[in-house]
Amino acid sequence: MNLLADLRAKQALYSQYGQSCSLARAIFADGTLANALYxxxxxxxxxxxxxxxxxxxxxxxxxxxxxxxVHAQFGPGLVLIHPVGVVINSAVRGGRNVWIESGVVIGDNRGRTPMLGDDIFIGSGAKIIGGVTLGTGARVGANAVVLEDVAPGVTVVGIPARPVDARRTAAT
Known part of the structure; x- marks a missing residue:
């Protein structure tokens, strides 16, 4: 059942910084009702x-x-961390373990919609527009505007979104 997988993914999200999260806490956390209705x-x-x-x-x-x-499709493990302001086009397809923060727009441009791989994180206010693909393990920073494909495992930030230089961020 996908909803149970969604709740398990939410537990993993909330447990990644130390204290484990119970299933009850995941059920009563923000976004769970939105997940269940979806x-x-x-x-x-x-x-x-x-x-x-x-x-x-x-x-x-x-x-x-x-x-x-209504026709948007996501695999198990979808987490709407904070659902307010999230807008996702009906033609969007997403893989497993897609985590979405508040204010995210995943939309159409001229009949082309994004495809999201597995293990994706999309930060607050990000916009992913048009026929782009987010590769497995991609991360989209807050308020980024993604207009081009994101390679697997890459983090993008900015307007328009560009890959983060791992060497530069490690030095800061």
């Missing part, structure tokens, strides 16, 4: 009940302030 919406689409998927879609918009396209 998974409900995705299940209704899978069961060919797309018109009914508009109900959890609408609830997510009203209760969580986020818009997750």
């Amino acid at each position: 998974r409900m919406q995705a299940a209704l689409v899978r069961w060919r009940l797309a018109p009914l998927a508009l109900l959890p879609h609408w609830l997510n918009k009203c209760l969580n302030g986020c818009v997750l396209g």
Whole structure:
């Protein structure tokens, strides 16, 4: 079940800095309702009940302030860390363990939408626009605007987003 995998990923996120996170804490943390409504919406689409998927879609918009396209697809381990302001186009495809902060926009440009690999982190306010691909393990910094592909394991920052020089950041 994808929702359980999402909760396990949220536990991993919250546990990475020391104290372990219980499943109960993950359930009551910010963003879990948005994840559950998204998974409900995705299940209704899978069961060919797309018109009914508009109900959890609408609830997510009203209760969580986020818009997750009815046909957007993410693998297990999706974490909406803070869902407010998140907007994701219906044609977006994401892999496993995609972690998304608040205010993120993942959108279409001229009919082309982003493809996200596995183990992706997207920082607050980031924009990922058009037919770009984020490779496995990519990281997008806060407020970055991604208009070009991001290679696997690379961190990008800035407007437009550019790779971070690992040697420069290690020295600072």
